[in-house]
Amino acid sequence: MSHFLRRQGWVIGLFALLIVLFIATRIIQPGYGSGDFGSLARAVLPYAFAVAAQTVVVIAGGIDLSVAAMMALTSVTAASMMAGASEEHALFVVPFVLAMGLVLGALNGLLIVVTRVPDIVVTLAMLFVLQGAALLVLDAPGGGAAGWLKALISGTVPIPGLPDAVDAWLPKALLVLIVCLCIIWIPLRRSRLGLSIYAIGSSELAAFRSGVPVKRTRIIAYALSGLFAAFGGLALTMSTGIGAPIPGPYLLASVAAVVLGGVALGGGKGGLLGPIVAVFVLRLVRTDLTLLAIDPNVTAIIEGAIMVAVVMFGAFITMRGRQ
Amino acid sequence: MSTSAITSPPVPFGRRIKRFMADRPLVPLIILLVILVVILQILRPGIVNERWIANTIKFAIPLAILAGCQTMTMLTGGIDLSVGTVATMSAFIMATQIVNQDPSVAFLLAMMPAVLIGLVNGIGVGVFRVHPLIMTLGTSLIGTGCLQVYQRTVIASGAKIPDFLAWLGTGVTWGFPNALLLFIPLAALIVFTLARTGFGRLLYAVGDNERATRLSGVQYWQVITALYVTSSLLAGITGLLYIGLIKAPSLSLAEPLVLPSVAAAVIGGTSIFGGRGGYTGTIVGALILTVLTTLLTILQMPEGARRILFGLIVLFVTAAYLRIVEER
Numbered sequence: 001m002s003h004f005l006r007r008q009g010w011v012i013g014l015f016a017l018l019i020v021l022f023i024a025t026r027i028i029q030p031g032y033g034s035g036d037f038g039s040l041a042r043a044v045l046p047y048a049f050a051v052a053a054q055t056v057v058v059i060a061g062g063i064d065l066s067v068a069a070m071m072a073l074t075s076v077t078a079a080s081m082m083a084g085a086s087e088e089h090a091l092f093v094v095p096f097v098l099a100m101g102l103v104l105g106a107l108n109g110l111l112i113v114v115t116r117v118p119d120i121v122v123t124l125a126m127l128f129v130l131q132g133a134a135l136l137v138l139d140a141p142g143g144g145a146a147g148w149l150k151a152l153i154s155g156t157v158p159i160p161g162l163p164d165a166v167d168a169w170l171p172k173a174l175l176v177l178i179v180c181l182c183i184i185w186i187p188l189r190r191s192r193l194g195l196s197i198y199a200i201g202s203s204e205l206a207a208f209r210s211g212v213p214v215k216r217t218r219i220i221a222y223a224l225s226g227l228f229a230a231f232g233g234l235a236l237t238m239s240t241g242i243g244a245p246i247p248g249p250y251l252l253a254s255v256a257a258v259v260l261g262g263v264a265l266g267g268g269k270g271g272l273l274g275p276i277v278a279v280f281v282l283r284l285v286r287t288d289l290t291l292l293a294i295d296p297n298v299t300a301i302i303e304g305a306i307m308v309a310v311v312m313f314g315a316f317i318t319m320r321g322r323q
Numbered sequence: 324m325s326t327s328a329i330t331s332p333p334v335p336f337g338r339r340i341k342r343f344m345a346d347r348p349l350v351p352l353i354i355l356l357v358i359l360v361v362i363l364q365i366l367r368p369g370i371v372n373e374r375w376i377a378n379t380i381k382f383a384i385p386l387a388i389l390a391g392c393q394t395m396t397m398l399t400g401g402i403d404l405s406v407g408t409v410a411t412m413s414a415f416i417m418a419t420q421i422v423n424q425d426p427s428v429a430f431l432l433a434m435m436p437a438v439l440i441g442l443v444n445g446i447g448v449g450v451f452r453v454h455p456l457i458m459t460l461g462t463s464l465i466g467t468g469c470l471q472v473y474q475r476t477v478i479a480s481g482a483k484i485p486d487f488l489a490w491l492g493t494g495v496t497w498g499f500p501n502a503l504l505l506f507i508p509l510a511a512l513i514v515f516t517l518a519r520t521g522f523g524r525l526l527y528a529v530g531d532n533e534r535a536t537r538l539s540g541v542q543y544w545q546v547i548t549a550l551y552v553t554s555s556l557l558a559g560i561t562g563l564l565y566i567g568l569i570k571a572p573s574l575s576l577a578e579p580l581v582l583p584s585v586a587a588a589v590i591g592g593t594s595i596f597g598g599r600g601g602y603t604g605t606i607v608g609a610l611i612l613t614v615l616t617t618l619l620t621i622l623q624m625p626e627g628a629r630r631i632l633f634g635l636i637v638l639f640v641t642a643a644y645l646r647i648v649e650e651r
């Protein structure tokens with residue numbers, strides 16, 4: 001029973017929590033409507049990709065501290081390449097930036113496998129390196145973004161046959177998020193590779209003895225993390241129209257959402273849906289705090305405290321599970 | 324002499340060098356420091372004089388104390404990324420509270436956030452077993468938020484740097500920086516604690532084999548909590564020293580020191596996995612980084628390249644130490 005609850009009930013519970021929060025939001029601000037939901041979806045977008053990046057690695061039994069720095073680097077690269085360039089140029093920039101994330105992520109994994117230094121140290125060193133690289137690309141916030149990219153996440157999706165009132169609740173940003181994640185995650189989850197990622201996270205030795213190519217799988221897991229982080233960096237550039245070289249608070253947020261989403265920090269457990277819902281929960285809490293007219297700085301403190309509490313709770317659960 | 328050379332089994336030269344480096348990390352570190360100073364002297368003839376040395380030591384001291392926090396936490400297999408925020412908070416609170424308060428009251432107020440953050444870090448790491456990196460990152464985020472709120476309440480009263488701190492931070496007496504008055508006893512205390520006291524031994528023990536330590540009856544969480552509170556207090560004191568040196572209170576005062584402090588401890592031979600290392604190496608590491616920073620500034624290397632270099636240093640040194648340990 002508890003096993004079933006832990007597997008499925010967690011995500012269902014999170015959905016319930018999300019709905020409760022939506023109701024609370026409507027009570028606080030009766031005018032909260034589709035437009036506000038659209039801006040919530042836009043705000044969630046970079047966080048969601050950061051969380052996806054973290055989730056893949058955590059499931060594989062590691063942790064990626066360079067997520068936020070990777071997003072900063074990909075964001076400034078995209079912004080500086082698109083600044084003053086034609087709209088068509090962006091068609092070339094997007095795949096380039098995504099490939100960059102993939103390669104840098106694979107480099108993370110390769111360094112871990114080759115040097116045998118623990119992932120937490122390697123990704124910490126990479127955090128410094130990527131931060132530095134981001135500063136080399138742009139030393140102050142700047143650059144630009146193509147118009148069609150910005151338009152990609154603003155507004156709503158008109159679906160023929162549905163009334164406007166329903167359409168309004170389907171922001172483009174949400175659709176972009178779902179499409180990007182599904183294209184990568186669903187085939188992965190169903191493939192042999194996805195199974196290998198879960199296997200090395202669950203028990204590296206057992207996976208190795210069952211013939212799973214542990215090293216290759218680890219490198220691929222980090223490469224996917226880099227790819228998701230690059231999506232996140234693009235999302236940052238798309239929503240702000242510029243690139244900023246100083247990483248945002250995405251590292252702690254991604255770890256907190258992963259824990260809240262029911263992915264064990266030890267690895268091998270959980271899925272992508274839980275963490276993504278968890279991001280919405282965390283963002284909606286922030287919206288509510290803002291709607292309650294709380295000082296934005298105090299909001300930052302409360303948000304940080306919630307994230308720390310969630311991580312502490314997750315570590316506590318992991319510890320209890322081991323005993 | 325010759326007989327011992329014949330009887331001892333031949334050891335390959337490279338292996339012997341590695342073993343020597345592992346046993347006495349101070350010697351290669353000091354050689355590296357001298358090489359860096361020589362390169363500096365060649366690039367800018369005449370730059371290395373009495374004033375330059377005093378200046379370098381002055382800037383190396385805050386870094387060395389913060390690297391001491393990293394050394395102690397790393398000995399247990401941890402890390403303390405909140406030192407930058409703690410130092411900034413204590414510096415900012417000191418500079419703003421001294422305006423209306425008695426210096427001793429201001430000092431106590433400035434040390435309060437340090438104790439609080441250290442306590443939360445210690446409980447999170449020791450009791451709840453959160454990874455130290457995540458935990459200290461979280462508390463530093465909360466601390467920065469608190470500081471921003473605090474800044475609004477004191478925006479009217481202004482800030483000033485206490486004369487005593489300015490004297491301590493920037494003053495030079497007979498060619499020696501006054502900051503040494505604070506640093507030498509502090510460094511001696513850290514070295515003594517690590518090498519000669521039970522607490523120091525516990526830190527090494529916890530980092531070396533946590534399970535064995537716990538089975539021998541050590542209260543893990545008490546050791547860790549005491550450690551992180553100590554680390555935060557040291558960071559708070561660094562903040563006071565640093566504000567005397569920089570003389571401009573800001574909300575990101577000591578933040579740029581966090582990365583080099585980790586690098587200094589790693590260069591100094593402290594293993595990031597715990598159980599190995601010491602403070603003397605870290606002090607030389609901090610000196611090396613300060614000289615290196617001067618060198619990079621002279622070479623007009625941008626801030627970004629500096630960060631990349633620090634990251635690569637951490638990675639390569641860690642990998643090298645891992646190899647040395649594995650060979651034994």
